Amino acid sequence: MYRFALKPRWLLSHLLVLVLVVVMVSAGLWQLRRLADKRDFNALVRARSDVAAAPVSEVLPASAGFTDAEDVVFRAVTASGAYLADEQVAVRNRTFEGKAGSWLLTPLLLDDGSAVVVNRGWVPLQAGLEIQPEWAPPEGRVRVEGLLVATQTRGRFGTTDPADGRLDTLARADVGRIQRQVDQDLVPAVLQLDTQEPAQPGDFPVAVGPPELSEGPHLNYAGQWFIFTTIALVGYPLILRRVARNRAADEERADEDGDGAPGGRDGDGDGDPAGPDARVAAAADA
Numbered sequence: 001m002y003r004f005a006l007k008p009r010w011l012l013s014h015l016l017v018l019v020l021v022v023v024m025v026s027a028g029l030w031q032l033r034r035l036a037d038k039r040d041f042n043a044l045v046r047a048r049s050d051v052a053a054a055p056v057s058e059v060l061p062a063s064a065g066f067t068d069a070e071d072v073v074f075r076a077v078t079a080s081g082a083y084l085a086d087e088q089v090a091v092r093n094r095t096f097e098g099k100a101g102s103w104l105l106t107p108l109l110l111d112d113g114s115a116v117v118v119n120r121g122w123v124p125l126q127a128g129l130e131i132q133p134e135w136a137p138p139e140g141r142v143r144v145e146g147l148l149v150a151t152q153t154r155g156r157f158g159t160t161d162p163a164d165g166r167l168d169t170l171a172r173a174d175v176g177r178i179q180r181q182v183d184q185d186l187v188p189a190v191l192q193l194d195t196q197e198p199a200q201p202g203d204f205p206v207a208v209g210p211p212e213l214s215e216g217p218h219l220n221y222a223g224q225w226f227i228f229t230t231i232a233l234v235g236y237p238l239i240l241r242r243v244a245r246n247r248a249a250d251e252e253r254a255d256e257d258g259d260g261a262p263g264g265r266d267g268d269g270d271g272d273p274a275g276p277d278a279r280v281a282a283a284a285d286a
Contacts, residue, residue: 002240002244004243004244004247005240005244017232017236020232021229021232021233024225024226024228024229024232025225025226025229027221027225028221028222028223028225028226028229029222031218031219031221031222031225032218032219032222034216034218035215035216035218035219035222038215038216038218039215042213042215044074045074045210045211045213046213048072048073048074048075049074049075049076049147049210051075051076052076053076053077053078053145054075054076054077054078055077055078055079056077056078056079056110056116056148056187056191057079057110057112057114057187059072059075059077059148060072060075060077060148060187060188060189061114061187062112062114062115062116062184062185062186062187062188063185064187064188065188066150066151066175066176066188066189068188069148069150069151069188069189070150072148072189073147073148073149073150073189074147074148074149074211075147075148076145076146076147077145077146077147077148077191078143078144078145079108079110079116079118079143079144079145079191080110080111080141080142080143080144081108081109081110081111081115081141081142082108082109082139082140082141082142083106083107083108083109083118083137083138083139083142084106084107084108084109084115084182084184085106085136085137085139087106087107087178087181087182088104088105088106088107088131088137089105089167089168089169089170089178090102090103090104090105090123090131090168090169090170091103091105091169091170091171091172091173092169092170092171093171094122096122096206096208099124099125100124100125101122101123101124101125102122102123102125102169103119103120103121103122103123103173103205103208104119104120104121104122104123104131104135104205105117105118105119105120105170105173105178105190106118106120106137107178107182107184107186108142108144108191109184113184113185114184114185114186114187115182115184115185115186115187116186116187116189116191117173117175117178117186117187117190117191118144118146118190118191118193119146119149119173119190119191119192119193119208120137120193120196120200120205120207121193121200121204121205121206121207121208122204122205122206122208123135123204123205123206124204132204134201134202134204135202135204135205137200138196138198138200138201142196142197142198143196143197144191144193144195144196144197145193145194145195145196146191146192146193146194146195146207147191147192147194147210148189148190148191148192149173149189149190149192149211150189150190151173151174151175151176151188151189151190152172152173152174153172153174153176154171154172154174158171158172159171161174161177163180164180166181167181173190175187175188175189175190192208192210193207193208194207194209194210
C-alpha cells in the first residue's frame with residue numbers, strides 16, 4: 001500500500017520534510033535560548049540598579065579598563081563637575097518614540113581631573129545634524145545621576161568611524177573613539193543621564209531612560225515554531241495515508257474494469273458464444 005513512498009520523488013519529499021522539521025525545532029530552541037538570555041539580562045539590570053548610587057570615581061575610575069566596566073554596568077552612579085561643551089559629539093541614527101534623531105554625548109570634567117562621558121539624551125534630527133544652541137549643557141558646576149552603560153563597539157556589520165581626526169558625529173557611543181580626541185582620561189563607560197542639577201533648560205535633550213526589561217516576543221515565536229513542527233509531523237503522515245488510499249482505490253477500480261469476458265450477453269462468459277451475427281446467418285441458410 002505504501003510502496004510508492006519508496007520511489008525517488010517521494011524519498012526527496014521525505015528528506016525535505018525532515019530538514020524543515022529540524023530547522024523549525026532549532027529555531028524554536030534558539031528563541032527559548034534568547035528568552036533565557038533576556039531573563040538573565042533583566043535580572044542583572046534589576047540587581048545592579050537596586051544598589052544605592054555611588055560616585056562614579058568609586059565605582060569605575062578612569063584608570064580602570066573596559067573589561068572592568070563589565071562588572072559594574074547598570075550600576076547607579078553620581079558625578080559632579082563641569083561639562084566640556086567643546087568636546088561634545090552626536091551619535092547618529094537614534095530613535096525616540098519612532099522619531100529620528102541623535103544622542104548628545106558630553107564629557108563631564110570631574111574633580112580629580114578625569115572625565116566621564118555623559119549621554120545627556122536624545123535630540124530630534126536637524127538638517128545636517130546641526131546642534132541647536134539651546135541644546136547646550138548648563139554652564140558651571142552640575143551634579144548628574146544615572147546608570148553606567150557599556151561603551152558601544154562595532155560588530156560584524158555597521159558603519160565604521162574614521163580612526164583619525166576629530167569627529168563631531170559618531171556611529172555609536174564609543175568611549176574609546178572619543179578618548180582619541182579628548183585630553184582628559186575618560187571613565188571606560190557611559191553615564192546615561194537620569195537626573196541633573198541644575199536641570200536642562202528647554203525640551204531637549206530628552207533622557208534616554210533605563211533599558212527596557214520586557215521579555216520580548218521570544219516565547220511567542222518559540223511557540224509558533226513548535227506549532228509548525230507539530231503540523232508537519234502530524235500532517236505529512238496524513239498526506240501519505242491519503243495518497244496511499246487513493247492509489248489503492250484506483251487499482252481496485254482498474255481490476256474491476258479488467259474482469260469482463262469479450263463474448264456473451266452478460267459479459268461474464270455465460271451467454272451464446274456465437275453472438276447475434278452468427279444466429280442471423282444461420283436463419284438465412286435455413
